[in-house]
Amino acid sequence: xxxxxxxxxxxxxxxxxxxxxxxxxxxxxxxxxxxxxxxxxxxxxxxxxxxxxxxxxxxxxxxxxxxxxxxxxxxxxxxxxxxxxxxxxxxxxxxxxxxxxxxxxxxxxxxxxxxxxxxxxxxxxxxxxxxxxxxxxxxxxxxxxxxxxxxxxxxxxxxxxxxxxxxxxxxxxxxxxxxxxxxxxxxxxxxxxxxxxxxxxxxxxxxxxxxxxxxxxxxxxxxxx
Amino acid sequence: xxxxxxxxxxxxxxxxxxxxxxxxxxxxxxxxxxxxxxxxxxxxxxxxxxxxxxxxxxxxxxxxxxxxxxxxxxxxxxxxxxxxxxxxxxxxxxxxxxxxxxxxxxxxxxxxxxxxxxxxxxxxxxxxxxxxxxxxxxxxxxxxxxxxxxxxxxxxxxxxxxxxxxxxxxxxxxxxxxxxxxxxxxxxxxxxxxxxxxxxxxxxxxxxxxxxxxxxxxx
Numbered sequence: 001x002x003x004x005x006x007x008x009x010x011x012x013x014x015x016x017x018x019x020x021x022x023x024x025x026x027x028x029x030x031x032x033x034x035x036x037x038x039x040x041x042x043x044x045x046x047x048x049x050x051x052x053x054x055x056x057x058x059x060x061x062x063x064x065x066x067x068x069x070x071x072x073x074x075x076x077x078x079x080x081x082x083x084x085x086x087x088x089x090x091x092x093x094x095x096x097x098x099x100x101x102x103x104x105x106x107x108x109x110x111x112x113x114x115x116x117x118x119x120x121x122x123x124x125x126x127x128x129x130x131x132x133x134x135x136x137x138x139x140x141x142x143x144x145x146x147x148x149x150x151x152x153x154x155x156x157x158x159x160x161x162x163x164x165x166x167x168x169x170x171x172x173x174x175x176x177x178x179x180x181x182x183x184x185x186x187x188x189x190x191x192x193x194x195x196x197x198x199x200x201x202x203x204x205x206x207x208x209x210x211x212x213x214x215x216x217x218x219x220x221x222x223x224x225x
Numbered sequence: 226x227x228x229x230x231x232x233x234x235x236x237x238x239x240x241x242x243x244x245x246x247x248x249x250x251x252x253x254x255x256x257x258x259x260x261x262x263x264x265x266x267x268x269x270x271x272x273x274x275x276x277x278x279x280x281x282x283x284x285x286x287x288x289x290x291x292x293x294x295x296x297x298x299x300x301x302x303x304x305x306x307x308x309x310x311x312x313x314x315x316x317x318x319x320x321x322x323x324x325x326x327x328x329x330x331x332x333x334x335x336x337x338x339x340x341x342x343x344x345x346x347x348x349x350x351x352x353x354x355x356x357x358x359x360x361x362x363x364x365x366x367x368x369x370x371x372x373x374x375x376x377x378x379x380x381x382x383x384x385x386x387x388x389x390x391x392x393x394x395x396x397x398x399x400x401x402x403x404x405x406x407x408x409x410x411x412x413x414x415x416x417x418x419x420x421x422x423x424x425x426x427x428x429x430x431x432x433x434x435x436x437x438x439x440x441x442x443x444x
Contacts, residue, residue, distance in 0.1 A: 066377070067423045068416055069384035071395055076416075079408035158287065165289035169388065176292065183299075195300040202292050209287035 005192030009200055014182050018197075021178035022204055024092070025164035028172075032096050033157055036103025043104055044111025045137055058108065065105035070163050073098040078170040091170045103160060110152045114145035151223070154216035158209045165205070175201055230410040234401055238414050241397030246422065248311065248393060249380045252318030256379060257372075259319055260326020261361075267327070268334045268360065269352055278327070285324035290385050293317045298389045314386045322379045329375055333368025334360050369437045373430035377423060384419075394418050 009015055047058050065073070077098040081087040089097075118141055126140040167174040179197045186193045263278045285293070297313040308316070337360050345355045387396035398415040402408045 066427075067420050069381040069395070069419065071384045071387065072398075072412070072415055072419065075395075075399075075408075076412055079402070079412060083408060162287075162289040165291040166385065176295070192303045195303045198292060198296050198300045202288055202296060205288045205292060206284060210283060213283075213287055 005190050006196045008186050008190040008193035017178050021175035025174040028095050029160045029164050032099030035100040037107055039104035040107025041111055043108035047112040048115045062105045065102050071166050074170050091172050110149045114148040118144050151216040151219040154212055158212045230407045237397050241394040242418055245383050245393040249383050251315050253379050255319035256322025256326045259323030260330050263327035264330035282324040282327050285321050290321050290382050294389050310389045310391050314391050325375045329368045329371025334364035336367040337363045366437045369434045
């Protein structure tokens with residue numbers, strides 16, 4: 001079998017190229033998560049304040065990202081920023097921007113939920129000790145909140161990784177886009193190549209996301225006791 | 226923002242709007258059915274089937290819908306299974322959604338207290354009767370929040386159908402942008418269209434969640 005379909009994966013530099021594409025996707029997910037989690041923590045803290053205006057604005061921010069599908073967010077960043085604001089970043093940065101804002105919105109809600117579920121006496125004890133608002137967040141509330149929000153955060157990370165599959169829509173050379181090129185270039189010699197290339201990408205995503213989701217499930221189960 | 230451009234695009238967006246609604250509707254109903262069957266088979270530890278369902282849930286939940294669709298649309302024909310794009314879309318959405326729904330229902334069913342089951346068994350109920358009269362009614366109420374979140378999620382996921390050229394909302398917008406390059410206007414209509422579908426639905430589901438909670442047993 002000179003042309004068994006699976007060999008398409010190992011022809012020339014194909015496998016290395018696919019891995020390179022995967023790296024692009026993982027890299028974008030990682031940067032977006034770092035920025036998004038930092039921003040989301042701040043937004044989440046602001047949402048527990050008593051200022052109604054701030055809370056309303058941040059709620060609207062969250063709802064916007066809840067309503068607009070991620071594909072559309074990517075297009076908004078990709079089309080609107082260059083035309084309207086003359087921002088000509090590479091597509092990769094547009095994706096990082098869209099993902100970061102989306103993550104920050106989702107994470108702000110996770111942080112708010114965690115902060116609000118911390119017993120009131122913790123806050124009151126802190127205040128009684130003379131801690132100011134910042135110290136209260138830094139030493140009393142955040143350390144406890146992080147533990148509570150960890151499973152939801154891991155789940156959010158798996159979603160971000162899965163969402164990197166959409167990067168090809170704004171012509172980023174992610175693993176799927178590379179896969180498409182390989183399939184097209186080898187269509188003559190490997191008519192069944194499409195099966196193996198998409199199959200491999202399918203498995204790659206699973207290999208990354210499955211351990212994470214198992215970990216999140218494990219943590220959730222542990223917290224119940 | 227050019228309002229004439231927006232106005233002229235409305236008939237096409239109306240088509241996409243209808244298709245998004247229709248595909249979401251079929252996909253969600255299918256996903257709920259698959260989800261209920263899957264989670265009941267896991268709940269009652271049906272031999273073999275329960276294990277297969279467990280694997281299915283993990284596979285479907287941990288891979289992106291886009292690659293599932295590509296697999297259905299591009300790789301299946303190689304194995305001699307050729308389907309229209311919309312069929313692939315619906316199957317993909319049910320495949321993905323069924324697993325999410327199964328997770329949600331399993332969470333709800335597990336929330337039904339064991340003493341309820343023991344009481345049922347003591348009364349001589351069969352597994353089917355336990356499922357029908359005890360686990361399902363209470364578990365369904367408990368899984369309402371997950372169900373609501375999944376419905377919203379699945380409607381948003383239909384935007385990914387645009388990659389296999391199903392002319393739903395997002396695809397319509399992309400087509401129009403490709404033809405006339407009025408990206409601001411078309412993306413604006415697109416966002417508004419999703420808001421029109423999702424905002425009333427979110428309000429309704431939140432209301433429903435509150436209603437159903439009265440029906441839960443205990444706490």
